[in-house]
Amino acid sequence: MAQTIMTVDDSPSMRMLLRAALSKMGYSIIEAEDGVDAMEKLSNHRPDLLITDINMPRMDGFGLIENVRQDDSWRNMPILVLTTETSDEKKQRARMAGATGWIVKPFSPDKLAAAIRRVLH
Amino acid sequence: MSFDEIQNIFFQECEEGLANMEACFGLCREGVQDDETINTIFRAVHSIKGGAGAFGFEQLRGFAHHYETLLDKLRNGALTLTSDLLSTLMAAFDMLSDHVMAASGERDTPDDSGVMARLTAAMGEDGGGQESVAAEEPAAGEETPEASNEEVSSDLGSDDFDFDDLLTSLDAPTESEDSKEPEEAKEAPAPDAEAKESADANDDEPKAWILWFRPDRHAFDNGSDPLLLLRELDSLGAEILATDYEKLPVLEEIEPEISYLGWWVRLPADVEEEDIRSVFEFVGDISEVVLIREGGKNKKMPSMPEKAVLKPVTDQSEKDALAKIENPKGEKAAPAAKAAPKAAPAPKIQKPVEAVKPQTEPKKPAAPIPQAAPTKAQAPRSAAPSMAQTIRVDLDKLDRLVNLVGELVITQAMLAQRLTDQGLSSSSELTDLDHLTRELQDSAMSIRAQPMKTVFSRVPRIIRELEGETGKKVRLDVEGEMTEVDKTVVERIGEPLTHLIRNAVDHGLETPEERIAAGKSEEGVVTLAAEHRSGRIIIRISDDGRGMNRTRILEKAIEKGIVAADQTLSDDDIDNLIFAPGFSTAAKVTNVSGRGVGMDVVRKNVQALGGRISINSRPGFGSIFTLSLPLTLAVLDGMIVKVGDQTFVIPLGHIVESLQPNEGEISGIGTREKLLNVRGAYVPIQSIGRELSVDKAESDPFKSVLIVVESDGGQAVLMVDQILDQRQVVVKSLEANYQAISGLAGATILGDGRVALILDVDSLVARWRHDLHSSSLGVAA
Structure with a gap:
C-alpha cells in the first residue's frame, strides 16, 4: 500500500504543487490547511510523514509539531518543515520544536524526494 | 491539474491575501494595531513570497522578501508602528499589488526602486540598534537591510528553481534513489572544515573517501532514523569498514531509543564530497561526521581498529544477560560483558543498526488525538478580520x-x-x-x-491615489462590506463604482481650504455602504462635499443642447442630466475623472446588471448616489403582462410607472405613431403586439395598459393588453436553448407550464427609435 503523507499549508497552490510532486512519487496525500485542521485530521488518519508549512493562521507549524510530539503515538512520525529561510536559526528552531528535517522553498521535486528519502522508510 | 491551473489558484490566493491586508491596514489606520493584525499582514506577504518563488516570479518574490523583512521587524517589536511607517507599509502594499498584477501579466513590471528605498530607510531608522533582535529573524541571515532590489534578486536566485524542471519532473518517472542534489550541499552544514584540507595533495588520482559517522545519542528522537542515512550512503556505493561498539552497553542496559554505534565507511573516490555531506543535511551539526580522503589526516577522525574487534562474548554471558532481563530480580548478575552481535569485518549495512533499532512503531492503534491544546502559536481572539475560507468549485x-x-x-x-x-x-x-x-x-x-468586500477592498487604494492627485484630504467609511451579491454582479460593478468614487472625491469634495472656509472639517468623508433591501442590493456612495452645482449643470446642458433653455426642470431633473450622453461638467479635464467616460456609461453599466441609479444631493451638504441592483442575474423581478394570446415578462428594473390613458393624453404623429403626454413630456408609444407580431393584440391605446419604461435610449411607453402579475422569474437563456432573438432577453417558464418571453427593453426601444428615424418622422429623442 502506498505510504501516506499529510501536507499542511494554508496556501492551496502550495498544497497542489506538493500534491502534484508527491503523487508522482507514488504517495497518497492528505491535505490540511493549518495546524488546527491537521490536528483534527490526525485523529482519523495515520500518515507516515507530515510535511508542514510554518506560517499559518490559527496554529502555525511550530505549534503543530509541538502538539503532535506531545502525543506518544506520534512521537516517532517523521516531520519535515517547509521553510523559505535557509538560516540555521530557523532550522534549529524547527528541530527544537521536534521536526525531523526541512525543505527550503522553493523546492524542486528532486529536492523534495531527497528530503523524504532521508526521513521515511 | 495543470501547472497553469495551479498558478491561477496562486493568483487567486494573492487576491485574497491582498484583500486581507487591505482590511488589516484599515484597522491599523483606525488604531487597531494588535499582534494578530500585524501577523495577518505578515502572513499574507509571506505566502505571496513563497508562491512567487515556486512559480518563478523573481521580481515579485524579491519585493515581497524585502517587504516581509520590514514586517518581521515590526512583528517582533524591533520597530514600532508610527504613522510614517504605516504610510511606508501601505505604499509597499500598493507596490506589492502592482507586482502581483505584473506577474499575472495584467501590467508591466512596476518600478519599485522608490518604495524599496523607503522600506530600507524604515529598517535603518529603528532597526539599526536592534541587531540582536534582528539576528534571530529568519531573513537576517539572508541579506542586510541595505541590499538593493537587484541584490535581493540575485541572492534569491542562488536557490533557483527551474519551472521547466518541475514540469519535466512531473511528467517523467521520479528518480528517487540516484538523483543528485548538489544544491543541497551548499546548505548542509560542514561539520568539519578541516576535512577538506586532508586530501593527499601528492597524488593525482583522487583516493577513496573515508567517512566517520556517529549519530547523536538522541538520533532517534523527532522521528529520525540513522539507518536511512546508511542506506543512502549505500546507494552512493559505501562499504562499512568497521563499526564502533565502544559505547554499546551490556544488553540489559540498552535503551532501545538511544543510538550507540559509529561507523567507518569507505566511499568510492569519484563520489562528490557535496553528495556525501548532503546525506547528513538534517543531522550533520548534531552528529560526528568526519570525511577525509584515504591516507589523509584529520585529528577529529577516530582511529579505526585494525579489524572491527569485538570483545568476546560467551554464550553463557549472553544467556545470563537475557535471563536478567526476563527476571530483573534474579540473583545472578551477568558479567559486564559488551553485548554485541558477532559482526563480520564488513557487515551488511543494515545489520548493526537493526540490532539497536528501537521498537518505535506504535503498538496501539491510532488513538484519537485530543483536541489541540492551545499553544503559544494559537493566537488569542483579536480584532483581526476573519480570513476568507474558501472551497473552489468549478x-x-x-x-x-x-x-x-x-x-x-x-x-x-x-x-x-x-x-x-x-x-x-x-x-x-x-x-x-x-x-x-x-x-x-x-x-x-x-x-x-x-461579499462586496472583494470590490470595496480596492477602494482605499483609489482614495489614496486621489488624495495624491487632488491634494484633498479624504476619509473613507465603509459599511456593509460583507453584504453578499452574485459573483457576476460583483465582477461587473467594480468599474461603475470606481467612477462614482472618483467623481465623489474629484467633483464632490472641496479642497481643504474651501472646507475650512465653509466651516467643515479639513478632511472630507466619502462613505461606501452596501445593504440588502427587499431582494436587491443597495449600494450608496456619498460624500459630504459641496453637493451638485445645479446652475452649472443646467448651463452645461443647455450649452450642449441636451435641454431647451426655456424648459422648467425640477432639482431632481437637473441632477439627472449628468446621466445624459456626452455630458461632462468638469471646468477642465482633470486627470481624475475627466477620462471621456461619462456618467451615461456608468448608468448604462448599472442598467446592464438590471440595476438603477439615483442621485440625492443638497448644496453645501454633499451628494448620495444610490445603486439598486438585483442580487442575482439568474432570477429577475418581472411584471407579467398579456399581449394578445402571449405572455411576456418586462424586467421591473426598467419600469417607471403603468397607467391607463385618459382622453387627450395621446397625440398622433403620422398615421401610425402615437405619443403619450407624461406630465408635459411627450413619450413615444410602442405596441408590443405590433413590434413582435403577436396575434389578436389590442391596438387601441385607450383599451390597453401603458407602461412607461426607462431605457438606454431614454423613456418609452410599452403598450400591452393587461398586467397579470408581478413576481420573480427564473431566467432561461434563449441562446443556450434556441437562438438569440433581437428584442428578447430570455425566457422563463410560468407556473402553468407555459413559456413566457422576457422583453429586452433597451434593444426594443433602440430598434423602434431607429425605425422612426429611418422613416424620417423627425421625432426628437
Missing part, C-alpha cells in the same frame, strides 16, 4: 446546480398551480414545499454570492 458545476434549482422552482410553481386549480391550495405540505424550495433556491444562489 463554476460550471455551480451553474448547473443553480439551473437545476431554477427548474425545481418552476416545477414547484406548476404543481402549486395544478393543486390550486383543483382546490387543494391550502394543504400544508404544499406550503412546506414552497418554503423548502425557496430556501433551497436561496442557498444555491448564495453559493454564487460573494
Whole structure:
C-alpha cells in the first residue's frame, strides 16, 4: 500500500504543487490547511510523514509539531518543515520544536524526494 | 491539474491575501494595531513570497522578501508602528499589488526602486540598534537591510528553481534513489572544515573517501532514523569498514531509543564530497561526521581498529544477560560483558543498526488525538478580520446546480398551480414545499454570492491615489462590506463604482481650504455602504462635499443642447442630466475623472446588471448616489403582462410607472405613431403586439395598459393588453436553448407550464427609435 503523507499549508497552490510532486512519487496525500485542521485530521488518519508549512493562521507549524510530539503515538512520525529561510536559526528552531528535517522553498521535486528519502522508510 | 491551473489558484490566493491586508491596514489606520493584525499582514506577504518563488516570479518574490523583512521587524517589536511607517507599509502594499498584477501579466513590471528605498530607510531608522533582535529573524541571515532590489534578486536566485524542471519532473518517472542534489550541499552544514584540507595533495588520482559517522545519542528522537542515512550512503556505493561498539552497553542496559554505534565507511573516490555531506543535511551539526580522503589526516577522525574487534562474548554471558532481563530480580548478575552481535569485518549495512533499532512503531492503534491544546502559536481572539475560507468549485458545476434549482422552482410553481386549480391550495405540505424550495433556491444562489468586500477592498487604494492627485484630504467609511451579491454582479460593478468614487472625491469634495472656509472639517468623508433591501442590493456612495452645482449643470446642458433653455426642470431633473450622453461638467479635464467616460456609461453599466441609479444631493451638504441592483442575474423581478394570446415578462428594473390613458393624453404623429403626454413630456408609444407580431393584440391605446419604461435610449411607453402579475422569474437563456432573438432577453417558464418571453427593453426601444428615424418622422429623442 502506498505510504501516506499529510501536507499542511494554508496556501492551496502550495498544497497542489506538493500534491502534484508527491503523487508522482507514488504517495497518497492528505491535505490540511493549518495546524488546527491537521490536528483534527490526525485523529482519523495515520500518515507516515507530515510535511508542514510554518506560517499559518490559527496554529502555525511550530505549534503543530509541538502538539503532535506531545502525543506518544506520534512521537516517532517523521516531520519535515517547509521553510523559505535557509538560516540555521530557523532550522534549529524547527528541530527544537521536534521536526525531523526541512525543505527550503522553493523546492524542486528532486529536492523534495531527497528530503523524504532521508526521513521515511 | 495543470501547472497553469495551479498558478491561477496562486493568483487567486494573492487576491485574497491582498484583500486581507487591505482590511488589516484599515484597522491599523483606525488604531487597531494588535499582534494578530500585524501577523495577518505578515502572513499574507509571506505566502505571496513563497508562491512567487515556486512559480518563478523573481521580481515579485524579491519585493515581497524585502517587504516581509520590514514586517518581521515590526512583528517582533524591533520597530514600532508610527504613522510614517504605516504610510511606508501601505505604499509597499500598493507596490506589492502592482507586482502581483505584473506577474499575472495584467501590467508591466512596476518600478519599485522608490518604495524599496523607503522600506530600507524604515529598517535603518529603528532597526539599526536592534541587531540582536534582528539576528534571530529568519531573513537576517539572508541579506542586510541595505541590499538593493537587484541584490535581493540575485541572492534569491542562488536557490533557483527551474519551472521547466518541475514540469519535466512531473511528467517523467521520479528518480528517487540516484538523483543528485548538489544544491543541497551548499546548505548542509560542514561539520568539519578541516576535512577538506586532508586530501593527499601528492597524488593525482583522487583516493577513496573515508567517512566517520556517529549519530547523536538522541538520533532517534523527532522521528529520525540513522539507518536511512546508511542506506543512502549505500546507494552512493559505501562499504562499512568497521563499526564502533565502544559505547554499546551490556544488553540489559540498552535503551532501545538511544543510538550507540559509529561507523567507518569507505566511499568510492569519484563520489562528490557535496553528495556525501548532503546525506547528513538534517543531522550533520548534531552528529560526528568526519570525511577525509584515504591516507589523509584529520585529528577529529577516530582511529579505526585494525579489524572491527569485538570483545568476546560467551554464550553463557549472553544467556545470563537475557535471563536478567526476563527476571530483573534474579540473583545472578551477568558479567559486564559488551553485548554485541558477532559482526563480520564488513557487515551488511543494515545489520548493526537493526540490532539497536528501537521498537518505535506504535503498538496501539491510532488513538484519537485530543483536541489541540492551545499553544503559544494559537493566537488569542483579536480584532483581526476573519480570513476568507474558501472551497473552489468549478463554476460550471455551480451553474448547473443553480439551473437545476431554477427548474425545481418552476416545477414547484406548476404543481402549486395544478393543486390550486383543483382546490387543494391550502394543504400544508404544499406550503412546506414552497418554503423548502425557496430556501433551497436561496442557498444555491448564495453559493454564487460573494461579499462586496472583494470590490470595496480596492477602494482605499483609489482614495489614496486621489488624495495624491487632488491634494484633498479624504476619509473613507465603509459599511456593509460583507453584504453578499452574485459573483457576476460583483465582477461587473467594480468599474461603475470606481467612477462614482472618483467623481465623489474629484467633483464632490472641496479642497481643504474651501472646507475650512465653509466651516467643515479639513478632511472630507466619502462613505461606501452596501445593504440588502427587499431582494436587491443597495449600494450608496456619498460624500459630504459641496453637493451638485445645479446652475452649472443646467448651463452645461443647455450649452450642449441636451435641454431647451426655456424648459422648467425640477432639482431632481437637473441632477439627472449628468446621466445624459456626452455630458461632462468638469471646468477642465482633470486627470481624475475627466477620462471621456461619462456618467451615461456608468448608468448604462448599472442598467446592464438590471440595476438603477439615483442621485440625492443638497448644496453645501454633499451628494448620495444610490445603486439598486438585483442580487442575482439568474432570477429577475418581472411584471407579467398579456399581449394578445402571449405572455411576456418586462424586467421591473426598467419600469417607471403603468397607467391607463385618459382622453387627450395621446397625440398622433403620422398615421401610425402615437405619443403619450407624461406630465408635459411627450413619450413615444410602442405596441408590443405590433413590434413582435403577436396575434389578436389590442391596438387601441385607450383599451390597453401603458407602461412607461426607462431605457438606454431614454423613456418609452410599452403598450400591452393587461398586467397579470408581478413576481420573480427564473431566467432561461434563449441562446443556450434556441437562438438569440433581437428584442428578447430570455425566457422563463410560468407556473402553468407555459413559456413566457422576457422583453429586452433597451434593444426594443433602440430598434423602434431607429425605425422612426429611418422613416424620417423627425421625432426628437
